[in-house]
Amino acid sequence: MEFNVNSPILFVLAGIIIAVVLAQSVYFLIKAWRRGKAIGMAPEKLKRIAVTAAVFTIAPAVAIVISVITLAKDLGVALPWLRLSVVGSLSYETIAASNALSAMGLTFGQVKDMTAQQYITIAWVMTISIMVGIWLVPVIGKKLQNGMISMENRDKKWGEIFSNAMFIGMISAFVGYVFCDFGTVFSGNTAGLIPPLVMAVSAFVMLLCGLAVKVIKKSWISDYALPISLIAGMASAIPITAWLG
Amino acid sequence: MKKNMSYMDSVHRDGRIWNLSVMVILFLFPVTVGIIYSAMPDWHGLLMGVIATAPMYWAVGIVETITYVPMLGAGGSYLSFVTGNISNLKMPAALNALEQADVNIRSEEGEIVSTIAIAVSSIVTTLIIIVGVILITPLTPILDAPVLEPAFAQLLPALFGGLGVVFVSKNWKIAVAPVILMLILFIAVPALNAGTVGIMVPVGVLFTLGVSRIMYKKHLLD
Structure with missing residues (x-):
């Protein structure tokens, strides 16, 4: 059978795996959901959590579709569809594909009429090189969770601070990342200001949502505050980039 | 309590079966394509490609697992480490849901809330990608349009602005030191950028835990 990166059989295979995931x-x-209902959580509460998570997911998921489109130019649609539906990212898949191809003496982005051998070599490298969490969680997940629970049982207040400290630690790393190009501003490149300004717009909209909840007493605003601030921040990036980029 | 544990135990049992099964199934893609097209991988390319790619991602994967599992809960962790996009999608979805429901991740309610948020987020992501793949031809000129590019390029700042202001304002005492440290590091060290932010997450987490512990012991968080 003659190989093509967009052959229907590749879509069937990717589709079966994605269906399992x-x-x-x-x-x-x-x-x-069943357990929640069994321990007395209100179905409306569970539904609100689900709807909020679904709405919040839309914009980041569209960004993943854009990554599929980007990779599809060189790898066809099926492989990026599979890889970005499981653990992976645009940057990781690009690095893995580039490393696999350069080891075969080729350059990613310049391969015309990819052979089946090149294709499966890339797919193997992509699959192997990120395969850690998927088996490590089954190995150490339970021990880690039980350790956390027993710590919480020993000292409830510290347990709560511990959780908040972990979340704050993660958020602080991303706040730092937003400012990673800030230093270029001092050499006259204003593009480094774009991410901090976008973050500021998003934070401001979140504060407005919090204010709106208090003033007009509509709880749905707090449910959708994160997606609203996310979309507002992303939308503001368009004029801010035109201005400073 | 015994009932609580048995639910958690069943989550771990099911999670183990699912994750290890999916892991095997993921390998079936290159294997089956090879069988269908009677092609073997280029062994040299495979070996050198893995050597060039895997060490860094394996190291990050180990550290990410240890860092994120306590934050995602059991069910959320099994799902997140299969479906990916943890820091930009699953973790914010779980955090937001926990905040919305006002529950702690280590309570059973917190475990359920986190699992529902992450499962729904995974399902919606998968479905949106399927729609994107089916409609890729008409969608490409729209999503690839230069006018939209800055919006998607700034997804993370837009996400962590909203998320950050909620958590930092609620926990400002423990947030001051790590935020200042990360700002200094990211502004001063050119090697820290989008590619290395994943490595800095555990650094931020460990630092914040250390500072919080000292403040807690000195009764500064009472």
Whole structure:
């Protein structure tokens, strides 16, 4: 059979694997939902959590579709569809594909009529090189969770501070990242101001949402505050980039 | 309590079965394509490609697992480490849901809330990508339009602006030191950028835990 990066059989294979991954999410959703109801959580509360998560996911998921489009130019649609539906990212897949191709004496982005051998070599490198968390969580997840629970049982207040400190630690790294090009401003490149300004717009909109909840007492605003601030920040990036970029 | 543990135990049991099964299935893609097209991988390319790619991502993967599992809960962790996009999608979805429901991740309610948020987020992401793949021809000129490029390029600042202001304002005492440290590091060290932010997450987490512990012991968080 003659190989083509967009051959229908590749879509069938990727589709089957993605269906299994989708089934896992559906399985865990049903399991958690049932348990929630069994311990007395209101179905409306569970529904609100689900709807908020769904709405919040739309914009980042569209960004993943854009990554699929970007990679599809060189790898066809099926492989990027599979890789970006499981653990992976645009930068990781590009690095993995580039490393695999350069080891075969080729350059990513310049391969015309990719052979089946080149294609599966790339797919192997992509699959192997990020395969850690998927087996490590089954190995150490339970021990880690139980350790955390026993720490919480020993000292409840410290347990709460511990959780907040972990979240703050993660957020602080991303706040730092937003300013990573800030130093270029001192050499006259104003583009380094774009991410901090976008972050400021998003934070400001979040504060406005918080104010709106208090003033007009509509709780749905707080449910959608994160997606609203996310979209507002992303939308503001267009004029801010035109101005400073 | 025993009932709580048995639910958690069943989450771990099911999670192990699912994750290890999906891991095997993921390998079936290159294997099956090879069988269908009677092609073997280029062994030299495969070996050198893995050597060039894997060490850094394996190291990051180990550190990410240890860092994120306590924050995502059990069910959320099993799902997140299969479906990916943890820091830009699953973690914010879980954090937002926990905040919305006002529950702690280590309570059973917190475990359920986090799992529902991450499962829904995974399902919606998968479905949106499927729609994107089906409609790739008409969608490409729209999503690839230069006018939209800055919006998607600034997704992370737009996400962490909204998320950050909520958590930093609620926990400002423990947030001051790590935010200042990260600002100094990211502004002063050119090697720290989009590619290395993942490595800095555990650094930020460990530093914040250390500072919080000292403040807690000195009764500064009472």
